[in-house]
Each structure stands twice: as C-alpha cells, then as structure tokens.
Amino acid sequence: MSGNKISTLQALVFFLYRFFILRRWCHRNPKQKFQKCPSHGLHQAQDLSNHTLIFNVEGTLLKSNSLFPYFMVVAFEAGGVIRSLFLFVLYPFISLMSYEMGLKTMVLLSFFGVKKESFRAGKAVLPKYFLEDVGLEMFQVLKRGGKRVGVSDLPQVMIDVFLRDYLEIEVVVGRDMKMVGGYYLGIMEDKKKHEFAFDKVVQEERLSSGRLIGITSFNSPSHRSLFSQICQEIYFVRNSDKKSWRTLPRDQYPKPLIFHDGRLAIKPTPLNTFVLFMWAPFATALAAARLVFGLNLPYSLANPFLAFSGIHLTLTVKDLITSDRKKGCLFVCNHRTLLDPLYISYALRKKNIKAVTYSLSRLSELLAPIKTVRLTRDRVKDGEAMERLLSQGDLVVCPEGTTCREPYLLRFSPLFSEVCDVIVPVAIDSHVTFFYGTTASGLKAFDPIFFLLNPFPSYTVQLLDPVSGSTSSTCPDPDNRKAKFDVANHVQHEIGNALGFECTNLTRRDKYLILAGNNGVVKKK
Incomplete structure (x- = not known):
C-alpha cells in the first residue's frame, strides 16, 4: 500500500518536473531552429545587404495599430457617404470582435458590390495615408536589406501599389478578394491559401538568398508561428517601440508623392470620422x-x-x-x-x-x-x-x-x-x-x-x-x-x-x- 503511494507521488512530481521545468528550459534552448530577438537588435545589425527581410506590414511598418482609417477611406471613396456611415456606426461592435473577424467584417462593409475596374483607391488614394503612417526607424532597417518581402492580412488591392511603387518593396503578399462578374464580394480568400502563397514566395527567396530574417509584431501570434517555420531569425516589434518611432519625412520617400486623389483631406480615424459626420x-x-x-x-x-x-x-x-x-x-x-x-x-x-x-x-x-x-x-x-x-x-x-x-x-x-x-x-x-x-x-x-x-x-x-x-x-x-x-x-x-x-x-x-x-x-x- 505504501509502495503504491510512493510511486504515485513520484509520478506526480516527475510530471510536474517535465511540464514546467523541462518545458521552460527547452523554450530557452539557444540551439533551437530560430532566434528570437527584440527589434532594437535589428537596428544594430551590421550588414543586411545579403539577407532577405520578411516583414509584417501592419505590425512592423505602420505606426498605428488601427486599420479602421484605411477601410473608411475605401468605404467613402469607393462606396459613398452611406457606406462609410454604416461602417462608422458598426465600428464599436467590430472593435469587440477578434482580429480576424473584425478584419473580415470591415472588408465586407467596404468592398461589397464595388466594381473592380472602377476601384482606384488602392492606387490613387490609399498610398498617401499609408505613407503618412510609416515609421522612419523600421523603414531605415528595410532599406538595408538585400531584398524585402512584405506580408499583410489586408487585401492585395489595398497595399500593392503603396509597397511596390512608393516604398520599392520587391515582393508583396496580400490576400486576394473573391469576385463575381467583375464585382468584389467583400470576402477574402481563405487564410490557408494566403499562407500557401506566402510559403511559395519564401521557397523562391530561399533559393536566391541564404538567410531569411523575419520581422513581425509581438502581438501577432499567427505571423509569429508562420515566420518561425521558415526564418532563421525573428525580430519582434512591441507597441512601446512603435510609440517612440518618428514618421517617415516626405523628403525621404523613395518615390515622391506628387499626385493623389480622393475627397478626404483628413485621416479618418474614429474620432475624426465622428467630427466629420457631426460637422x-x-x-x-x-x-x-x-x-x-x-x-x-x-x-x-x-x-x-x-x-x-x-x-x-x-x-x-x-x-x-x-x-x-x-x-x-x-x-x-x-x-x-x-x-x-x-x-x-x-x-x-x-x-x-x-x-x-x-x-x-x-x-x-x-x-x-x-x-x-x-x-x-x-x-x-x-x-x-x-x-x-x-x-x-x-x-x-x-x-x-x-x-x-x-x-x-x-x-x-x-x-x-x-x-x-x-x-x-x-x-x-x-x-x-x-x-x-x-x-x-x-x-x-x-x-x-x-x-x-x-x-x-x-x-x-x-x-x-x-x-x-x-x-x-x-x-x-x-x-x-x-x-x-x-x-x-x-x-x-x-x-x-x-x-x-x-x-x-x-x-x-x-x-x-x-x-x-x-x-x-x-x-x-
């Protein structure tokens, strides 16, 4: 009887040891597949010209964490006042949703029924707002990379021109939109297809570059797990880091912003949008x-x-x-x-x-x-x-x-x-x-x-x-x-x-x- 009690106690102690001690030690093992470093370590890196930098656009390049202003621009410019008002009224409920569900809801409200041929906000309107939100410190890091791959949860039509034409990012991986008869349904392709497209791009980059360095947000577990599968090093950006960043000056734009369209002259944050409708x-x-x-x-x-x-x-x-x-x-x-x-x-x-x-x-x-x-x-x-x-x-x-x-x-x-x-x-x-x-x-x-x-x-x-x-x-x-x-x-x-x-x-x-x-x-x- 006593032998059984001792064996049970030993088993419990051994289980706790395996679960807490060994797991914690394995998490700190320096011989793991990739190295996790804070973002300031990337600023101190000597030479990045031979490396490919894979970064998350929303979490690391843009200073703001809110995607609402960009979808409000799409809703107002492509859909009109009624659509933008509808998005604004529903935003308090959207903010209570999970990140993925809130993103899908804003895409649906902004893009549903918009004709593909007439949609020019991604090329003529949005680049101005994105450029005004770029962090100077992260942009300076990306300039030093041999090749840059931008990964985003936003639709490809929203970010492609901004990244390729104005920031000279070589590869852009966004999410495709479903269409019927030349009109957007407001539904993005499944995230697995998005990750598959990302993996395909990464495999091509791996053949032309010996080292892949990932840069993602500390608060983005999905990108963290995705990057950990293919990057030798991962650098994390915290919200506290972004608060200290400066905005990219106009004279440092790789391509000057000379022409842009759209009626809104103010960035439509939730507060600014409220003021607009009250005015x-x-x-x-x-x-x-x-x-x-x-x-x-x-x-x-x-x-x-x-x-x-x-x-x-x-x-x-x-x-x-x-x-x-x-x-x-x-x-x-x-x-x-x-x-x-x-x-x-x-x-x-x-x-x-x-x-x-x-x-x-x-x-x-x-x-x-x-x-x-x-x-x-x-x-x-x-x-x-x-x-x-x-x-x-x-x-x-x-x-x-x-x-x-x-x-x-x-x-x-x-x-x-x-x-x-x-x-x-x-x-x-x-x-x-x-x-x-x-x-x-x-x-x-x-x-x-x-x-x-x-x-x-x-x-x-x-x-x-x-x-x-x-x-x-x-x-x-x-x-x-x-x-x-x-x-x-x-x-x-x-x-x-x-x-x-x-x-x-x-x-x-x-x-x-x-x-x-x-x-x-x-x-x-």
Missing part, C-alpha cells in the same frame, strides 16, 4: 451661404462676409502695371483649385477679369461670377482666343492645365508667353482641413462645393514682378522658337521660388494616367 449638417448650410452671398454680393461686401464665415484670403501685391496699354494684363498662376481665377478677382477687386480653362463643368461655368472660356488644345485657335480676350480686359490663365495638391509645379504650357508682351506671375496656395476641392476621377462639378464645406479654408495670392513675353521687344531674342519655352520655365521657377514648391516636367496627361487611368482629355458631346 456635415453645419457644413452644408455654411457652404450654401458662402456660395449664394459670395456670388451675388459686390466685392466690397463679399470679402468681409467670406472672411467672417471662416475663409482666409491673404494677398501680397507688388507694383502693378498701370500704363495705358491697349491690351489687358495677363495673370499667369499655378493651379490649386477651380477657384483660382475667382480668388485673383477677389484679391484685385476686379469684376471684369476673365479666365481661360482647359476643362470646366457646365455647372461651374454657369455659377462662375467671372467670364470663363474653354480652350480647345489647338495652339492656333487658343492663341487667337486669348489675344481676343486680352483686347477686352485682364485675363487669368493656368498653364499647368490641371491642379496639383502637393508642393510641386507641373510643366507650364508656353502658349501664354506668345500672346502678351507683359506677364504678371501669380503664386497661389490653398489649404483645407476636411475635404479637397479637386478630383481626377470624381465629379468636377462638386469641386467648389467640397472646398466650401471646409470650416476654415484659406487662400494665399502673391503677385510677383512682371515678366516680358517671348514676343516683347525687351526679350533677348523674340524670333527664337526657344524663347517661349524659356519664358514659361522662368515664370514656373519664379512661382516655385515664391511658394517653396519644386518644379517638375510632369503634365496633365501624367496625372490622369496615374489617378484615373485616362489621358485627361474630355470628349466633346
């Missing part, structure tokens, strides 16, 4: 009042009213030309919104000023308080039209041909330099808080409305020193064909220097090919 009723009434009174009141009353409503207009004027010339004055400005000529008119307090545009909606043309004339993109006809308008008074032209939101100037068309002897460059900048007043793929008729929906939009107008045109007698070589390009480039650089913007050779066609998939030419009906 919407007041914004509608305020925009209507700004539109009605701004168009119908005389300038002496319209300017004070617009300032009282929250619109800030700053004017910097140098000595204007007051000579009694037969022609009017040609104001050449960069293009920020459709309201550029109107704000020049407000700044100068001139009602008889005219503007030429390359494309303008019928609604905007009807509402414009100043005369607008469409250009045909025929150099001879457009030149004659501009000379005719100049003989009637002052004229505003935006030679970029399209708007640009970022601090860059597109190439200036030289046509304006051939129609007037004296040119006044005008440097324009605008700032908004909630909504952009421009779009490449949306309805342009609503551009001024969205600008007026902002609580405190601002405009800055700077009139610079006059410049001689290519046909002027003061031009060094008016007969030289290159003179018009020299004048156009000079005006571009003068405006760029005044604003602190970078001059580029990009054109309207480049912008629309990137953002809308077309060449930006409006077909005549």
Whole structure:
C-alpha cells in the first residue's frame, strides 16, 4: 500500500518536473531552429545587404495599430457617404470582435458590390495615408536589406501599389478578394491559401538568398508561428517601440508623392470620422451661404462676409502695371483649385477679369461670377482666343492645365508667353482641413462645393514682378522658337521660388494616367 503511494507521488512530481521545468528550459534552448530577438537588435545589425527581410506590414511598418482609417477611406471613396456611415456606426461592435473577424467584417462593409475596374483607391488614394503612417526607424532597417518581402492580412488591392511603387518593396503578399462578374464580394480568400502563397514566395527567396530574417509584431501570434517555420531569425516589434518611432519625412520617400486623389483631406480615424459626420449638417448650410452671398454680393461686401464665415484670403501685391496699354494684363498662376481665377478677382477687386480653362463643368461655368472660356488644345485657335480676350480686359490663365495638391509645379504650357508682351506671375496656395476641392476621377462639378464645406479654408495670392513675353521687344531674342519655352520655365521657377514648391516636367496627361487611368482629355458631346 505504501509502495503504491510512493510511486504515485513520484509520478506526480516527475510530471510536474517535465511540464514546467523541462518545458521552460527547452523554450530557452539557444540551439533551437530560430532566434528570437527584440527589434532594437535589428537596428544594430551590421550588414543586411545579403539577407532577405520578411516583414509584417501592419505590425512592423505602420505606426498605428488601427486599420479602421484605411477601410473608411475605401468605404467613402469607393462606396459613398452611406457606406462609410454604416461602417462608422458598426465600428464599436467590430472593435469587440477578434482580429480576424473584425478584419473580415470591415472588408465586407467596404468592398461589397464595388466594381473592380472602377476601384482606384488602392492606387490613387490609399498610398498617401499609408505613407503618412510609416515609421522612419523600421523603414531605415528595410532599406538595408538585400531584398524585402512584405506580408499583410489586408487585401492585395489595398497595399500593392503603396509597397511596390512608393516604398520599392520587391515582393508583396496580400490576400486576394473573391469576385463575381467583375464585382468584389467583400470576402477574402481563405487564410490557408494566403499562407500557401506566402510559403511559395519564401521557397523562391530561399533559393536566391541564404538567410531569411523575419520581422513581425509581438502581438501577432499567427505571423509569429508562420515566420518561425521558415526564418532563421525573428525580430519582434512591441507597441512601446512603435510609440517612440518618428514618421517617415516626405523628403525621404523613395518615390515622391506628387499626385493623389480622393475627397478626404483628413485621416479618418474614429474620432475624426465622428467630427466629420457631426460637422456635415453645419457644413452644408455654411457652404450654401458662402456660395449664394459670395456670388451675388459686390466685392466690397463679399470679402468681409467670406472672411467672417471662416475663409482666409491673404494677398501680397507688388507694383502693378498701370500704363495705358491697349491690351489687358495677363495673370499667369499655378493651379490649386477651380477657384483660382475667382480668388485673383477677389484679391484685385476686379469684376471684369476673365479666365481661360482647359476643362470646366457646365455647372461651374454657369455659377462662375467671372467670364470663363474653354480652350480647345489647338495652339492656333487658343492663341487667337486669348489675344481676343486680352483686347477686352485682364485675363487669368493656368498653364499647368490641371491642379496639383502637393508642393510641386507641373510643366507650364508656353502658349501664354506668345500672346502678351507683359506677364504678371501669380503664386497661389490653398489649404483645407476636411475635404479637397479637386478630383481626377470624381465629379468636377462638386469641386467648389467640397472646398466650401471646409470650416476654415484659406487662400494665399502673391503677385510677383512682371515678366516680358517671348514676343516683347525687351526679350533677348523674340524670333527664337526657344524663347517661349524659356519664358514659361522662368515664370514656373519664379512661382516655385515664391511658394517653396519644386518644379517638375510632369503634365496633365501624367496625372490622369496615374489617378484615373485616362489621358485627361474630355470628349466633346
């Protein structure tokens, strides 16, 4: 009897020893298949150029742990206000779900019924928000790797362009979306298929690289187990590490962000989204009042009213030309919104000023308080039209041909330099808080409305020193064909220097090919 008691006690002690002591010792065994290290050890690594870095996008590259803003962007831009409101209302319940279930729910709400061909948020809208959330410290580590493999639980269509084009990540493994008849069902492929695609990519990398280093979040057990099967080393990133990271500066983007689309100018976090929806009723009434009174009141009353409503207009004027010339004055400005000529008119307090545009909606043309004339993109006809308008008074032209939101100037068309002897460059900048007043793929008729929906939009107008045109007698070589390009480039650089913007050779066609998939030419009906 006593022997049985002793054997039972020995068995219990041996079991506890095996379960706790040996298991703990095996967990610390340095001869295991991979090594687990904190993320700061990766910053101290000497040479990573011969290694392949496999990293989890959401857990290690992005500073924020919340994926809600990116799905809100998709819901708003691809689905509209009702879909985004539905996602916002359900978000408190989504936050109570598990990570995988919450992710699937947001994908369903954002993508269900969206046409694949018309979905351009992943290419034209989301890269801006992702870039603004990249951690500088982790990006510097990834730059040192010989090859980078980004692994994400997000749909491939959301992250592919951001990682490949803007961060120059060689391999991107996201999750595919199920479709029927060219429309997204809002359902991602099974996670096992996602892991199978990841394993296939890793096997290819293993053949071309001798060492695979994994970087994942400390709070992501699924990626931890997945990486442990194929990586020789795994580095973990904690939330406390990410809080101390700095945001990747714009001047360190591998590819500069020059063009982006979408109406939202603010990152739609849960709090910002709540503010947007609360502001919407007041914004509608305020925009209507700004539109009605701004168009119908005389300038002496319209300017004070617009300032009282929250619109800030700053004017910097140098000595204007007051000579009694037969022609009017040609104001050449960069293009920020459709309201550029109107704000020049407000700044100068001139009602008889005219503007030429390359494309303008019928609604905007009807509402414009100043005369607008469409250009045909025929150099001879457009030149004659501009000379005719100049003989009637002052004229505003935006030679970029399209708007640009970022601090860059597109190439200036030289046509304006051939129609007037004296040119006044005008440097324009605008700032908004909630909504952009421009779009490449949306309805342009609503551009001024969205600008007026902002609580405190601002405009800055700077009139610079006059410049001689290519046909002027003061031009060094008016007969030289290159003179018009020299004048156009000079005006571009003068405006760029005044604003602190970078001059580029990009054109309207480049912008629309990137953002809308077309060449930006409006077909005549």
